[in-house]
Amino acid sequence: MRQSPYHRPRDPFWYMRRSVYRRYMVREATSVFIGLWMLNLILGILQLSRGEAAWTAWLTWQQHPLMLTFSGLTLIMAMVHTTTWFAIAPKAMPKFIAGKAVVHQQVVIGHWLVFGLVSLFLLVAVYWGA
Amino acid sequence: MRWKHHEPFFWSLFGAGGVISAFCVPVMVLLTGFLLPLHLLPEAAYNYESLHALAQNLWVKGAILVIVALSLWHCAHRIFHGLHDVGVSTGPLARTLTYGLAGLSSLALLILLLTL
Numbered sequence: 206m207r208q209s210p211y212h213r214p215r216d217p218f219w220y221m222r223r224s225v226y227r228r229y230m231v232r233e234a235t236s237v238f239i240g241l242w243m244l245n246l247i248l249g250i251l252q253l254s255r256g257e258a259a260w261t262a263w264l265t266w267q268q269h270p271l272m273l274t275f276s277g278l279t280l281i282m283a284m285v286h287t288t289t290w291f292a293i294a295p296k297a298m299p300k301f302i303a304g305k306a307v308v309h310q311q312v313v314i315g316h317w318l319v320f321g322l323v324s325l326f327l328l329v330a331v332y333w334g335a
Numbered sequence: 336m337r338w339k340h341h342e343p344f345f346w347s348l349f350g351a352g353g354v355i356s357a358f359c360v361p362v363m364v365l366l367t368g369f370l371l372p373l374h375l376l377p378e379a380a381y382n383y384e385s386l387h388a389l390a391q392n393l394w395v396k397g398a399i400l401v402i403v404a405l406s407l408w409h410c411a412h413r414i415f416h417g418l419h420d421v422g423v424s425t426g427p428l429a430r431t432l433t434y435g436l437a438g439l440s441s442l443a444l445l446i447l448l449l450t451l
Contacts, residue, residue: 212424217421217422220420230420233413233417233420234417235413236409236412236413236414236417237410237414239356239360239406239409239410240406240407240411240414240437242360242364242368243403243406243407243410243440244407244440246363246367246403247403247440247443247444247447249367250390250399250444250447250448250451251447253383253386253387253390253451254447254450254451256383257383260383260386260387261383264371264372265372267367267368267371267372268372268373272368272372273368273369273372275368276364276368276369277368279364279368280361280364280365280368280369283356283360283361283364284361286353286356286357286360287358287360287361290353290354290357291357316357319358320357320358320361323359323362324361324362327359327362327363327366328362328365328366328370331366331370331371331376331380331389332376332377332380
């Protein structure tokens, strides 16, 4: 039998020590909420495929305070994800595009403009598409 | 050394999922988490027939699949790498539970959309 490898003792809440660590953990935690929410959405599409009664039951379940709390937390966490993702986007880009220096602030503003357009388009599509 | 070069591929899917969820998830949560269940949109928007008809559209099906599958992969990648931060040593089991769950639910969604 192989001896289990040595693990240096570590504070399990190491990320509470500095605000930059805490913000990092909040950013990573957004994935837990978005992932669970995606599974809930797949459940909704399953119910939609099973007929009207099943769909209405799923939609009614979304009105439950527990689900509304979950949706609210997911909305906040999704906004955290969007904000942090847009903030690092210019840093992941080339420094120069077509010989011109990339201005970080412009890239971030551009991302938010597209975000606004996408959100507006989806809202309008569901509002008038119905 | 079979797994030596899987990370760039996993990361590119993670990046794509990060971009698409950054743009799409907030408004999707607003819609299906609040506007539809709380009946804040006109009746025609949240009734079964119109949503079922909307989901029949091939473009809508494709968009849902791409957004959900990539976002799930993004989340699986973040959770898998985040396990180390909360003191869980990762191995094949953690990999299967994170990426496997994301892959299986995406596959289930694909079958669901094809039969819808």
